[in-house]
Amino acid sequence: MRASDTEVLTPGSAAQAVEAFGDGRGITVFAGGTILMPEIAAGRYPRGGRTLMLDRAGLDQLDQLGGDGTVAIGAMVPLSKLAGSRIEPLAAAAREVGDLEIRAQATIGGNLCAPPAAESPRGDLQAALLAMGARVRSAGKAGERTESVEDFLARSEDETRLVLAIEVDKPRRASYLSLRRPHAHSYAAMTVACAQNDGNGGVRVAAGGVAPRAKRLHGVERALAEGASGEDAAARALDEVDPQDDALASAWYRRNVLPTLITRALEQLQGG
Template identity: 55%
Template sequence: MIAFEEERRVTSTSLENAELVLPTSRDEAVHAFGDGSGVAVLGGGTILMPELSYGRLRPKRVLLLQDAGLSGVARNGGSLTIGAMTTVAELEQGPEPLGTAARNVADHEIRAQATLGGNLCAPAGGATPRGDLQAALIALGAQVKTAGKDGERTEPIEDFLAAPDRRLVLEVEIEEPQRAGYAAAHRPHAHAYTIVAVCAAETSAGLRVGLTGAGPSGVRAHSVEDALAAGASTQEAAQKALDDAQLQDDALASAWYRQRLLPVLVRRALDDLEGGT
């Protein structure tokens, strides 16, 4: 009993020391984030809360974004601007392959709480890669608007995912695709990250292919895109995905398994694309 009281006291004291900031506008959020040093951003909380509850993260400041006016989807002609705090549940009816990718994230309760921004910023977990929406956003040629050191900037999602510096995601812009394809190995009715998923989409910028479960974050399969552009068959192009992937063993699957799965799923996603939507 004494040990329990001691543990609880330590937890509470540590959480009390964090300064909580609740911005009520986009500008306030950007200002409060500053250059991002020492700040933990809490969007939906599905990734951050376990870190706080288990004491793995003890931030000096926590930025709670729920009232910052960063949620919602705005349509402008053929493109969509999606606020960082838009929930995964709200994306379920979004353009393909984003809609299907969103429907495959966790379960109803988590999707209603988890946000687009959190999914983009999800660090690779201890046991599995996270950020299941990243591949769909890569396929759709998403542009990510962020704030941080040196002010605001907009960049392709691949650049955002590659840059290690801390940024506050404000919104994501995507184009409605002419055609989209999706193929995944996941366990239905199970609450787990996707083992491998492949998203393909054709927009005015051409055909892009994004991979989930083929690296620490979403991966763009340039080699597949190049092979298709050079006239390769779907089967041949799909095999090229292995050139872009950084396959790892984790809690969901072995690299060996993913190596065999990935080309099959790329071919299926491309076939799905050929079938039209």
């Protein structure tokens, strides 16, 4: 990418970032850069258009993390800060992303919005956010809105949004497991997150690496609510996932391992 290929916008506040983003057409958001830098190196960065360059040093409104029962997380909060928090299962998911350098640069907003790649799934935090029932505040066409993370991930690919903040309720119990290649700083082949908000509430279960974006596994949740064992409930996941072959794992392998990963995550949840 050459400087002449794109117009670079450098907002000095969250309000300026929203104004510069507009309806999102023809604009690429550059925050931590952990996803875009490899794209630039490979010559796949979009040419022309505009680049919205977000710098944590000048956008402290988007770099805040706070709250007790309900936690507000700015879109620019780095994964290293999440990894050191007690916001489970999100903290566990953040601790397993890449390495120290990647976690220091990558942001929760960028990870949530990470587009699926041909060579591997992305968005290692998506399953944890789905299990927690997170809400996403974003800006774009028709202004700002807050919606469930499930609705946010299900939006049309043509609808571009600028994430401003994510809100989560700390669950009473939570668990997180991932399937990764040993000694590799790559994306997880699969992730599973479970959360239960109170003693009488149902268990929420979500998985990543089983579809283009992470999915909440409603069939598994219903089976658990009906009294099924963790193993029997986990088997229901195969009815609602569509894993693909990629550089990290085959679809066949994912389908065979997923029920075991879910069963173990449910056992971990009960033990917590």
